[in-house]
Amino acid sequence: MKTKHTIRLKVLNTVGVMARITGLISQRGYNIDSIMSTPTEIPEIYSVHLVLTETEDKIEQISKQLNKLVDVVKVTDISHNKNYIVREFIMVKISTSKNRTDLLQLIDLFRAKVLDLATNYVVISLTGSPRKIKRFIEAVQPFGIQELDRSGEFAVLDV
Amino acid sequence: MNGSQIVIDALKQEGVETLFGYPGGVVIPIFDALFKEKELNVILNRHEQAAVHGADGYARSTGKVGVALVTSGPGATNAITGIATAKLDSVPIVVISGQVKNGFIGTDGFQEVDMSGMTRTISKHNYLVNDIADLPKAMKEAFHIARTGRPGPVSIDIPVDVLISVLEDYKYPEEVKLPGYKPTIKGNPKQIKKLADTIQAAEKPLFYTGGGIVAAGAEKELLTVVEKTNIPFVTTLMGLGTSDVDHPLFLGMPGMHGRYAANHAMMQCDLLIAVGARFDDRVTGDLSRFAPKATIAHIDIDPAEIGKNIQTEIPVVGDAKHVLKELGKTLKARPANGWCKAVTAWRDETPLSYSQKPNKDLAPQHVIERISELSKDDAIIVTDVGQHQMFAALYYQHKSPRCFLSSGGLGTMGYGLPAAMGASLAYPKRQVIGIIGDGGFQMNIQELATCAINNIPVKAIILNNQYLGMVRQWQDLFWNKRYSKVCLKQTPNCPPNCQGPNPDCPEVYRPDFVKVAEANGVKGLRASNVEELDTVLKEGFAHPGPVVIECIVRKEENVYPMVPGGKPIDEILLGPEKEEA
Incomplete structure (x- = not known):
């Protein structure tokens, strides 16, 4: 059964490291849901968060193959690991033409942040757990999402 | 020291003795640094693919890292097949390629290709060294990665401006620091x-x-x-x-x-x-x-x-x-x-079996058995890819490791002759025998000149069945004998739907391998029957220099045992004789 997995990599900040990671995954015939690469507290180390929807077997194989890359220092599948705090950041442009008051209430309820309020739309940002993000998107869907951009999931070890 | 001199010094520090190469615009600086070189034996191949296979044959026979040096663009693309061959069979080689200068990268400059992009999935690791300060480290790491853990090919791409710029206080690193690369040696x-x-x-x-x-x-x-x-x-x-x-x-x-x-x-x-x-x-x-x-x-x-x-x-x-x-x-x-x-x-x-009648065409299996019998105990056998490869695998009496070199994973035709050349350079005193089909031999036939000029005493034995035999075998068994474009004798006058040798077949096979050998300054011999076979094998093996021995073998012999693709491996075809019996 295919499930969503978030894989966290610590990689050396070398030229082409992202190409190696994405190339390896496409070469082996898998599809990336989201990928995010950011600097860490150590200048030469970058953090990469990959989200893939695959079976356990395939995720294990991908993790092993990623581990073989010389520039990849560490690979952790954090999907079912409670020791990680996982967050995602989104920005959404939603139509206000249907029921503006209800929408603003919802935004408030989720503690989302209003970035701009125009006559017929609102732009908001929200940070939260994958579950919260999912629920929020479901809740605002009926109002009419005009644009949605997501950071992809990222995480930090909490032990 | 400049970048080119650093490359040469690094090769020496890594114990490299033989280098397979082909010059070109952007690698002139490295070849210039080799101009008066005495320690390194630099072999000028006739094609970059052969240079990389040469390094591969050297590496497989010795266990040491083989090294090839090629230019940018077409030199780099020609090297690709050799690198992929080494990757699929886990062979430790380092391939150094020149690149257009830093400022030209990404502009589609003359002879520019993205070598690090192309080698990403067919190498164990690769480098594009943009800065001379990184060159010593890249060389050190490349050799370390190639030979440790599961061995494999490493590509180093060096822009020409790095090759000519100077690094003050150069020192070859003593150790590598690779936090992401730590092969597990000891089992749990x-x-x-x-x-x-x-x-x-x-x-x-x-x-x-x-x-x-x-x-x-x-x-x-x-x-x-x-x-x-x-x-x-x-x-x-x-x-x-x-x-x-x-x-x-x-x-x-x-x-x-x-x-x-x-x-x-x-x-x-x-x-x-x-x-x-x-x-x-x-x-x-x-x-x-x-x-x-x-x-x-x-x-x-x-x-x-x-x-x-x-x-x-x-x-x-x-x-x-x-x-x-x-x-x-x-x-x-x-x-x-x-x-x-x-x-x-x-x-x-269930011994292997085939038939060889005294006055009939040579069975390829018989040729392998005679090679096995007449070759020296420590001979190194190098094959190409196809039927002859499987016959050699099955019928040669293998005795010790690193004595049977063959492109297994990638199945690269054209591997045999240059890889044999590489093994022979590693072991000049040992017998190195190439067992090669008539198709694959023509894919790197130009290396006969390399062997002749450098007196590399490879014994290249061609099993000539006039077909691309393994494909013909599949067409025979699984495609209703529709021999589409596998006959190397086929001319435009032949019927396009030819289903096998017949009395109207053209008489002449091209090229005449014996003449090709001789034109290259290599001894050429031919055997068409059982008696001639032993005579020419003995004569060829006794000859001190390189030899081509063409064996005219049965045209439609199939390799058995065979498991058809997609079947479980106990559903074995044992061949016509066995099934009748």
Whole structure:
């Protein structure tokens, strides 16, 4: 059964490291849901968060193959690991033409942040757990999402 | 020192003695640094693919890192097939390519290709060295990565401005710092114990060993284990020579062209212990029906191989030599059981067979048997790819490791001659015999000149059946004998739907290999029958320089045993003689 997995990599900040990671995954015939690469507290180390929807077997194989890359220092599948705090950041442009008051209430309820309020739309940002993000998107869907951009999931070890 | 001098110095620091190369615009600085070079033997090949195969043959025969040097653009693309060949068979080579200067990268400059992009998926690792300050480190790491862990090819792409710029206070690094690269050598003791216990309890255990045994130099450790426990073993194409073929517990090569006993043992064992082998589709046949009764144990230095193709109950990550040594200590001796006796009896009851009538065309199998008989004990056999490769695998009496070099994973035609050249340069005093088909020989035929000029005494034996034989065999067996574009004699006057040799066939085969040999300054010999064969083999082997021996063999001989693609490996075609009998 295919499930969503978030894989966290610590990689050396070398030229082409992202190409190696994405190339390896496409070469082996898998599809990336989201990928995010950011600097860490150590200048030469970058953090990469990959989200893939695959079976356990395939995720294990991908993790092993990623581990073989010389520039990849560490690979952790954090999907079912409670020791990680996982967050995602989104920005959404939603139509206000249907029921503006209800929408603003919802935004408030989720503690989302209003970035701009125009006559017929609102732009908001929200940070939260994958579950919260999912629920929020479901809740605002009926109002009419005009644009949605997501950071992809990222995480930090909490032990 | 400038970048070029640093490259040369690094090669010397890494113990390189032979370099296979081909110059071009952007690598002139490196060749300039080699102008008065005496320590390094620089071989000028006639094609970059051959240079890389040369480095590969050198590496496979010695276990040391082979090195090739090519220019940018077409030089780099020509090297690609050689690099991929080395990757699929885990061969340690370093390929240095020139690149257009830094400012031109990305502008589609003259002879520019993205070498690091192209080699990403076909190398173990690669470098694009943009800054001379990074060059010593890249060279050091490249050799380290190529030869350690699971060996493989490493590509280093160096822009020409880096080759001519100067690095003050250059010092070759003494050690490498690679936080993301730490191969596991020692096997986990708990896993080894668990494996030992499982082996003790198994009634029908079988060892399935591959190229990893050869790479690790673990032949003795393997034989110690199997002899102590009387467990039979099979060896893949890449592992041939792990033991003498006459070893009482050896069942032969398994797989698509595997021996009956080897395939049946794999299908019926209750414990299959893979060591340095990767459950390749040419070995397993239909994976869903492979080894249905067996618990799978897998010893491999590459954790990604374990569980890649088949679910593994007992994984052991580590170097084969180390793990087998520990396993040997843990295991208790046990006598040959019923299973061992049964499978070795299958082997003895199913010898390979073919027919060779005295006055008829040569059987390719007979040619291999005569080569086996007349060659020296420490001869190195190098094959190309196709039917002759399988005949050589099956009929040559393999004796020791690193003496059978063959492109297994990628199946690269054109590998044979240049790889034989590389092995011969590594061991100038040993007999190096290329066994090559008439198709593949023409893919790197230009290297005859390299062999002649450098007096590289390769004995290149062509098994000429006038066909691209392996494809013809598939067309024969599975495509209703529709011999589409496999006949190397076919002219525009031939009927396009020709289904085999007939009285109207053109008489002349092109090229005349004996004349080609002679035109290159190589001795050329030809044999068409049994008597001539022994005469020319003896004459060719006695000749001190390079030789081409063309053997005109039966045109439509098929390789048996054969398991059709997609079938389980115990559904074996044994060949026309066997099936009639």
